[in-house]
Amino acid sequence: MAVLDVADDAVSAEAETAPAVSVDNIDVRFGSGDAAVTALKGVSVDIPDGAFVTMLGPSGCGKSTLLRAIADLVPTAKGEIxxxxxxxxxARxxxxxxFVFQDATLLPWRSAIDNVKLPLEVGDPGPAHADPKELLDLVGLSGRENALPAELSGGMRQRVAIARALVTRPRILLMDEPFGALDEITRDKLNEELLRIWQETxxxxxxxxxxxxxxxFLGQKVLVLAAHPGRVKEFMPVKxxxxxxxxxxxxxxxxxxxAHLRQLLEEC
Ligand SMILES: Nc1ncnc2c1ncn2[C@@H]1O[C@H](COP(=O)(O)OP(=O)(O)OP(=O)(O)O)[C@@H](O)[C@H]1O
Ligand SMILES: [Mg+2]
Incomplete structure (x- = not known):
């Protein structure tokens, strides 16, 4: 029940507490002149602190661009994040x-645990980093600490990537189709585990x-983007x-x- 309360609070407290991410009327453009592409136009959204928000939209509508703009990987032409x-x-x-990407991008010559430690070796990890071994336990890889990426399945590699992302104790995880390349059963399992990890962390x-x-299944709210130009179609709570x-x-x-989400996407 406590879990239910926490999860519901994150959305219901939206109006009162400062959001984790606030996107205010941003435009993102690529290229210039005739070749210019407006990837996002007038996008505004607040991601409540502690929330699990999923993002859907047709290919090319700017989902990755929005994540990248939040992560300071692409500049905004207008507006504020x-x-x-x-x-x-x-924040970077x-x-x-x-960030967790579709492809786990692990270093092939390093063991699972050494891949998890990697962010701690780059720059100042800060005092509050998590224990790599405990993180591998958290993502269900106890006993596989010393395995090389080539010895792990795709789902296991993605678990290592999630553990690696959590090692600096980030307040926000940006995940771009992290389970897109996995078979349906593995994906289902990781969906349930990601919810557990979200609730624990x-x-x-x-x-x-x-x-x-x-x-x-995952989202407390689903952000649906429409394409050409990329814009918010609906920010729908999942009750x-x-x-x-x-x-x-x-x-x-x-x-x-x-069914409602499918209808929204058909209109995009
Ligand atoms: N670095 C870039 N240079 C030029 N155009 C880009 C760049 N990155 C993205 N775009 C363009 O911006 C638009 C949005 O791309 P983005 O990758 O954000 O879409 P997406 O919603 O993530 O698509 P998908 O579902 O296929 O991953 C597309 O028209 C794309 O071609
Ligand atoms: Mg994308």
Whole structure:
């Protein structure tokens, strides 16, 4: 029950507490002149502190660009982004967030635990970093600390990437289709485990996916983007209780939520 309270509070307290990420009317453009692409236009959204927000939208609508703008990897042409009240550059320097990509991008010559330690060797890890061994336990890889990436399955490699992202204790995890390359059963398992990790760590998560059921199952809210130019179509709360279990996907409520999301995407 405590878990349910925490999860619901993150959304209901949205109006009262400062958001983890605040995006205010941003434009992002690539290139110039005739070749210029407006990837995002007038995008505004607040990600509540501690929330799990998923992002859906047609290919090319700017989902990755929005994550990258928050992470200070692409500049904004207009508008403002604040990450816990700071600019994306300040937040990057103080390691407020970590990124997890579709491909785990582990160093092949380093063991699982040495890959997890990597961010601690780059720059100042700060005093509050997590214990790499405990993180591997958290993501379900106890006993596999010394395995090389080539000895691990795709799902296990992605667990290592999640542990690595958490080692600096970021307040925000930015995840860009992290389970997109995995088979359905492995993906389901990692979905449940990611919810558990979110509840145990209190990290704010912004998670991009192409899967409607995944967006609905994981998210307290789903941010739907439309394309050409990339803009917010809807920021929809998912009224399903926590903790969530895979069997919930067979309920009428879940089916109605995914049907609504599908309709929104068809209109994009
Ligand atoms: N570095 C770049 N240079 C030029 N154009 C870019 C760059 N990055 C993205 N774009 C363009 O910006 C738009 C949004 O791209 P983005 O990768 O954010 O889409 P997406 O929603 O993540 O798509 P997908 O679902 O396929 O991953 C696209 O038109 C893309 O071609
Ligand atoms: Mg993308």
């Amino acid at each position: 604040r990450v816990h009240g700071r600019t994306p550059e300040e 320097k103080s390691r407020d967030f970590a 209190g990290t704010t998560i912004l998670f991009v996916t192409h899967s409607i059921p995944e967006a609905a 399903l209780p926590f903790p969530r279990h895979l069997a919930m996907r067979d309920t009428m409520e879940f089916i109605e939520i995914t």
